[in-house]
Amino acid sequence: MSEPKDRPYHHGDLRRALIDTALAMLAVDQNWAFTLREVARRTGVSHAAPYKHFRDREVLLRELARIGFVRLEETMTEAMSPAMPSTRAQFVAAAQACIGFACQNPALYRLMFSSDADKTMDPQLHEAAMSTFGILLGLLDKGQRNGSFRPVAVSALAAASWAQVHGLAMLEINKQLLEEKVGSSPVPAALDVLLDGMCCTD
Amino acid sequence: MSEPKDRPYHHGDLRRALIDTALAMLAVDQNWAFTLREVARRTGVSHAAPYKHFRDREVLLRELARIGFVRLEETMTEAMSPAMPSTRAQFVAAAQACIGFACQNPALYRLMFSSDADKTMDPQLHEAAMSTFGILLGLLDKGQRNGSFRPVAVSALAAASWAQVHGLAMLEINKQLLEEKVGSSPVPAALDVLLDGMCCTD
DNA sequence: GTTACAAGTTTCTCCTGTAAACATGGAGGA
DNA sequence: TCCTCCATGTTTACAGGAGAAACTTGTAAC
Numbered sequence: 292m293s294e295p296k297d298r299p300y301h302h303g304d305l306r307r308a309l310i311d312t313a314l315a316m317l318a319v320d321q322n323w324a325f326t327l328r329e330v331a332r333r334t335g336v337s338h339a340a341p342y343k344h345f346r347d348r349e350v351l352l353r354e355l356a357r358i359g360f361v362r363l364e365e366t367m368t369e370a371m372s373p374a375m376p377s378t379r380a381q382f383v384a385a386a387q388a389c390i391g392f393a394c395q396n397p398a399l400y401r402l403m404f405s406s407d408a409d410k411t412m413d414p415q416l417h418e419a420a421m422s423t424f425g426i427l428l429g430l431l432d433k434g435q436r437n438g439s440f441r442p443v444a445v446s447a448l449a450a451a452s453w454a455q456v457h458g459l460a461m462l463e464i465n466k467q468l469l470e471e472k473v474g475s476s477p478v479p480a481a482l483d484v485l486l487d488g489m490c491c492t493d
Numbered sequence: 494m495s496e497p498k499d500r501p502y503h504h505g506d507l508r509r510a511l512i513d514t515a516l517a518m519l520a521v522d523q524n525w526a527f528t529l530r531e532v533a534r535r536t537g538v539s540h541a542a543p544y545k546h547f548r549d550r551e552v553l554l555r556e557l558a559r560i561g562f563v564r565l566e567e568t569m570t571e572a573m574s575p576a577m578p579s580t581r582a583q584f585v586a587a588a589q590a591c592i593g594f595a596c597q598n599p600a601l602y603r604l605m606f607s608s609d610a611d612k613t614m615d616p617q618l619h620e621a622a623m624s625t626f627g628i629l630l631g632l633l634d635k636g637q638r639n640g641s642f643r644p645v646a647v648s649a650l651a652a653a654s655w656a657q658v659h660g661l662a663m664l665e666i667n668k669q670l671l672e673e674k675v676g677s678s679p680v681p682a683a684l685d686v687l688l689d690g691m692c693c694t695d
Numbered sequence: 696g697t698t699a700c701a702a703g704t705t706t707c708t709c710c711t712g713t714a715a716a717c718a719t720g721g722a723g724g725a
Numbered sequence: 726t727c728c729t730c731c732a733t734g735t736t737t738a739c740a741g742g743a744g745a746a747a748c749t750t751g752t753a754a755c
Binding site: 339344 | 732735736737
């Protein structure tokens, strides 16, 4: 893991290396023990080096959150791309992709939606989050146009489906969805109930 | 805030005093800067004193979470008690009470549903959480009996409504429910969409 | 009364974030 | 070519937190 000699004094692209290390840590450390010093250590650099690239811890966190939104958007877009029999099926696929992303990157997902990553502090982060949200809006709009979803205010559908998916994701990654509470397959069950309210009667 | 002299060497009920101080801190500090030393300081004891009553920080956090569940249950029970025209209205009242509780105690609410407060570690915490969840189950069951809610598996309704309410609460306290995304009154709107899927057609 | 124990305090070690001062090496002008 | 600047490293320093260990103090039981 550590090459003692061959590293030149100047790293080359420490900024990117720090981000990569941090993302790798977030992917492994479910439990959110994230320290700048540990990131520096694993990157093989002194604990003060990161401050040349990030004003403070929060700035790095916000950058990680931004990348998280980009990746989530990619994940959801991929999940939606195959031919689907209905917009409803596409919605389910996107929702499950989002929840799957959260399960595979729990710490990153939590970070993305925590107030640690305050979006008012960082226009780029805000933009990334809005862009990801745009996928949902696009899907809802399409569903309304083709008669799949009820013609109520799209913002209401957006609020409901976002809350539902985010709620399921948060409960899942925090291990709250115990079988004794919500049965053995809560995610599809919950999505079905919600979609019954969103969809036009067949 | 601090009486320098009159405090006897032994506090009397330091355990309760620490819990009260911590709860007060959680109510004020939205942003979750919670340190044992600060709790000790504000309680007027040395920073090591809390360790006589809580093995470590986590044990105190779990106790706070437990109390949070008790209070949430009280809040929801109160909100549901007045005469309501329908089970649906009662559901909305309970849901809004839960979200209101989260908004008024954001740090506590976050703690309650974080994996910091690992329920597998503490039977009493688990029991308190289950008891609070029981309110939802009772309401759903009653609604199914009187024909308000659809006769699908109650665990599916539970999963959907819990995820919805928790999702709304989390998004709200993390200031993610921006008007540009979900309109001006996302909570009632989202609950309505969900309930359209849960309720029998009128 | 003496003594034992629960519940305080002090002191210590190791960790973190962050600031300041110092070092290095590559790029651009004399 | 050489000198100098400066971005990007390192070292050192400091404040504050978790928690362990050793010490102190009331009080309650014998």
